[in-house]
Amino acid sequence: MKYSKATNYALHTMLYLAVNTPENHIGVHQLAEHQKVSTTYLSKILTKLVKSGIVESISGASGGYKLRHNWESISFLDIIRAIEGPSSIFDYCVDHNPDCPIQKVIFSAEEKMLNELRNKKMVDLAKQIKVAP
Template identity: 45%
Template sequence: MKFTQATNMGLHVMAHLAQPEQLAGNTGIKQLAARFNVSPTYLSKILTRLAKANLVTSVPGAKGGYHIAGQPEQISFADVIRALEGETSYQDGLDVGPGCEIMATMQRAEQQMWQYLATQRITDVTRI
């Protein structure tokens, strides 16, 4: 199982925005890009996808930026990953026919992973 760099960055940004000191206002794209040592253009694409999933809100203007949409303690790792990766299955190519035990084992593992990620909140992360 391997997630994209965009998902890795999205999880880090979301955990950062969910920190208590960040919740009071907006965080600018340049500030976030500097914090994570990435280009603002790259980060903007990630934040656009997170905004479309209603996980962050974009505020235009001089004092604008991004902040968590809704209750940060309700946002799970699975929410962020699905917003950035979609509902993909990582089992493509494993099925060699009916009753394939390897495929069944991997499907159970993937299901357990998603269940676990759904219980992990971005607010649980304290060191980013």
């Protein structure tokens, strides 16, 4: 799994939606303006989030994007994988031997990171921001 600029924008877009209007649609122009990124670039990111079922898209003058119905269950890992895909950080290993002690350490570390991202929900971060002074 990689962590690109697109993933960074996706995470920030999701947080913005969660904090401001989880039930209402927000246009791509407002979302792009908030992050100071082009609407074209953000539209491509939002398309991936829509295809993965994380956000909903409504066409038309009053359309835009909003979080899916049960958005409280969306994890950081869900968002990252929607943008980057399911690949591993360590896609290749010099030694493909499953008994390789270095490979075991690397894969163990990656699994711990994935569990952390899987357990961190966007709703928890949104709640922290809403109650911050």
